[in-house]
Amino acid sequence: MPNQTATCPVGELSCPLVDEVVHLRQQVITDPLTGLFNVRHFREMLEQELERTQRTRMSTAVMMIDLDHFKRINDSYGHEEGNTVLRHTARLIEAMTRRLDVRCRYGGEEFVVILPSTELAVAKRVAERVRSALASTPVDISENSITVTASIGLAICRVDEYLGAAQLVQEADKWLYEAKRQGRNRVCFNTPVQRDQGVSQDEKDAIRGLFGGD
Numbered sequence: 001m002p003n004q005t006a007t008c009p010v011g012e013l014s015c016p017l018v019d020e021v022v023h024l025r026q027q028v029i030t031d032p033l034t035g036l037f038n039v040r041h042f043r044e045m046l047e048q049e050l051e052r053t054q055r056t057r058m059s060t061a062v063m064m065i066d067l068d069h070f071k072r073i074n075d076s077y078g079h080e081e082g083n084t085v086l087r088h089t090a091r092l093i094e095a096m097t098r099r100l101d102v103r104c105r106y107g108g109e110e111f112v113v114i115l116p117s118t119e120l121a122v123a124k125r126v127a128e129r130v131r132s133a134l135a136s137t138p139v140d141i142s143e144n145s146i147t148v149t150a151s152i153g154l155a156i157c158r159v160d161e162y163l164g165a166a167q168l169v170q171e172a173d174k175w176l177y178e179a180k181r182q183g184r185n186r187v188c189f190n191t192p193v194q195r196d197q198g199v200s201q202d203e204k205d206a207i208r209g210l211f212g213g214d
């Protein structure tokens, strides 16, 4: 009878070496403060999901979330309490999204979620759920109960309107800053109406002409 403890057969789940590798792999892709995925994993997964969009023709959505006036929380209550707020935010993001969504800390007080195989209408509902949960769920810090809000930018990669990873992130970031600009605690995204505003009067007239409009 061979000595089972002295060997590490492939596929043996209880092998300490395999456990160690799994643990290390987890550490490499995790943000230590919040337990969400880190930005390195976000980049890897985004490339993977965009490839899936090309293969399956199902859209990929990216949701960029930034806490509002977070500096004030640090300044008023200290960095440790600020960290408590970041962990609270991470738990709410997890609670309001699916396990298949890739929930990441992008850095500082910014979070990003990849919503695989998701159209804009669904992404809007998820983003609104996250925004509203944050605004209505207080967190206890320094004997105070406070609520934090977030601004959220959404971007979609469709197979017929394909955006690469960098462009998609840039687009989500653009709408996040639009949400800040409009007063914070809101979700912003590119709507067909806003796209239409980019069409000049000349172009509109030409389209009307093509379809026989007056």
Ligand SMILES: Nc1nc2c(ncn2[C@@H]2O[C@H](COP(=O)(O)OP(=O)(O)OP(=O)(O)O)[C@@H](O)[C@H]2O)c(=O)[nH]1
Pocket: 033, 066, 067, 068, 069, 070, 071, 072, 074, 078, 079, 080, 081, 082, 083, 086, 107, 108, 109, 180, 184
């Ligand atoms: N506690 C804590 N604070 C952090 C961490 N990373 C970044 N910060 C702080 O996050 C704050 C971000 O501030 P700003 O970029 O000015 O943004 P803001 O105050 O949220 O304002 P708006 O984004 O414009 O609504 C800074 O005070 C950073 O020091 C962290 O890991 N822990």
